Amino acid sequence: MTDKILLASGDSPLLERAGRVLADQEYQVCPFVDGINALIGVVNHRPDLIFVDTLLPRLTAHQFCYLVKRNAEFRPVPVIILSNTNGLAERAKGHSVGAIYQLVKPFDDQELLKVTRRYMTICP
Numbered sequence: 001m002t003d004k005i006l007l008a009s010g011d012s013p014l015l016e017r018a019g020r021v022l023a024d025q026e027y028q029v030c031p032f033v034d035g036i037n038a039l040i041g042v043v044n045h046r047p048d049l050i051f052v053d054t055l056l057p058r059l060t061a062h063q064f065c066y067l068v069k070r071n072a073e074f075r076p077v078p079v080i081i082l083s084n085t086n087g088l089a090e091r092a093k094g095h096s097v098g099a100i101y102q103l104v105k106p107f108d109d110q111e112l113l114k115v116t117r118r119y120m121t122i123c124p
Contacts, residue, residue: 002028003120004045008038008064009053009082014105018051021109022116035059039067042074049120051103053082062097069098078119082107 005027009015012033019029030045032038034057042050050068052061059067065079078101081094086104094102103115 002026003049004028004030004047005116006030006032006038006041006045006047006050008032008035008041008051008056008061010034010055010057011053014053014055014082017109018112021112025113025116027116033057035061035064039064042068042077047077049116050077050079051082052079053105054084062093065094065099066097080115080119 005022007015007019007029010033015031015033019031022029030041030047032041036058038052039059052064054061056064061081065081068074068077068079079099080101080103081099082105083090083102084105091102100119101115
């Protein structure tokens with residue numbers, strides 16, 4: 001069974017690059033360009049790991065994470081926020097809504113894969 005990763009970002013180049021990198025490692029990638037469709041995608045695709053970008057239209061990354069974590073069925077799924085900043089306030093905000101990690105942009109392909117492998121192993 002292939003591990004599923006939901007990837008949500010309003011940044012098309014980031015979505016394409018990260019999707020390609022993850023797909024090349026045999027992950028099944030479910031890409032979304034806005035928060036509402038990504039939230040529907042969580043229900044329809046049941047991902048094992050979620051990456052959500054702070055550049056997300058129609059629903060912020062923090063709102064998205066909060067809603068996912070409020071649902072008992074999806075609460076165990078690790079959510080990683082992709083952010084432009086690495087400040088303490090930004091990390092605390094992500095943590096307060098249930099994000100397990102914050103990956104700061106720009107990141108390289110190897111960093112993306114390292115984080116993916118690290119948090120994919122904690123999936124139920």
